[in-house]
Amino acid sequence: MSTTPTPPWGARGAIDLSALASTTPTGAAATPSATPATATGTAAADLPDGILVEATDATFSEVMNRTLQVPAVLVIWSSAHEQTIGLAERVAAVAAQLEGRLFVVSADVQKSPSILQAFQPVIVQAFGQLSVPVTFGLLQGQPVPLFPGIPQDDEIRTILDQLVQAAVQNGITGRVELGQVPGAASGVDEMPALPPLIQEAYDAIDAGDLEGAVTAYEKALAQNPKDHEAELGLAQVKLMMRTDGVDLQAARAAAAASPGDVDAQIAVADLDVLGGHVADAFTRLIDTVKATEGEDRDKARKHLLELFNVVGNHDERVRKGRTALMNALF
Structure with a gap:
């Protein structure tokens, strides 16, 4: 899937969390009682319903599944650092101007440390250090680095416009009807209620039962081998299972030490x-x-x-990859 380039502005207001690189944050810092306001004067309570979703460790898988149809923007911040509070609302206020073309996901690392842990290697690779706030696009469950720190509203609008364009290019054209919950059957344009087995898979992912999700997707494919959503979901869940608990640095070291070890190369590719x-x-x-x-x-x-199935056949990189694979085989 085509990625959106990281904007040229710097990481203004970013808080270095490198000291946490080998640990998982614990506990929850007290969140200020006042409703944070955006730079445009919009408080979180004044945003259209459905434009801003608070993610937790328990619900994040569901959020990722919603991005199969509707693009999202993930803002990772910390209630322990006052200057990061309110960024998600600012981004949501800008996103609200895009008529439901995307929704915004707010992740407070003090409340949801597993989200920070999961994104730690991606943050370091994309932005050079583990810091908050950082903002990613989410297209069909794939993170797209957008910006670190706290940019101005016009800069946010520029990059959100680019993200929407990238989503359209990749066939992700669902919308959130402002005033509805993102992903609800009545809230996304031309999106019917989920088939029972797909809903069963989503519910299993929500409950942390990845094996149950695999079973549901496999049943869906048994009923309809051409069910693209089940095929994509199954591939993504299996990827989640394979990478659960795998140490990125150790995997890279093992692959570098044994270039002929197929399993080691597969682990890093995952x-x-x-x-x-x-x-x-x-x-x-x-x-x-x-x-x-x-x-x-x-x-x-x-x-x-x-x-290839995880990423999706519509992605230009998959098309190029298939051509390269054919050349490698013959």
Whole structure:
């Protein structure tokens, strides 16, 4: 999927969290009782219903699933640092001008430390250090680095416009009807109620039951092998299961030490896709296909095809990857 370039402005107002790199934040800092206001004078309570969603460790999987149809903007901030409070509302106030083309996800790392932990490697790779606030686009569950720190409203509007354009180019054209909950059947243009098995999968993900989600998606595919949503969901859930608890640095070290180890290369490719480095993942496995033979080669090839499903066939990088794979095989 095409990514949106990181804007040229600097990380104004970013708080360095590098000291937390080896730990997971615990506890929750007290959140100010006053409703934070945006730079445009809009308080969170004054935003249209459905434009701003608060994510928690328990609900984040559901939020990611919603981005299959509707683009989102994820703002990761900390209630322990006053200057970061209110950024999500500011972004949402700008997003509200885009007529429901995207919704905004607010993630307070003091309340939801697992979200910060999950995005830690992506934040460091994208912005050079672990810091808050940071803002990502979310397109079909894939993070797109947008900006660190606290930009001005006109800068926010510029990058949100670019994100919407990238979403349209990738066929993600659902909308949130302002005043409705994002992803609800009545709230997204031309989006019917979810089929029972897809809803079952979403509910299982919400409950942290990834195996249950796999079972539901597999049942859906058994009923309709051409169910693209089930195929994409199954591939994404399996990716989540494979990468759960995997240490990025250790995986990269193992792959570098053993370039002929297919499993080691697959592990890093999975983490790269999860972190939004799709082209790197594809290149790694195509190179592995070129360098191996027999069962190892076939294993790398099959895994690459599965990652193509995770990203989606509409993505230009998938089309290029399929061409490169054919050239590597023949």
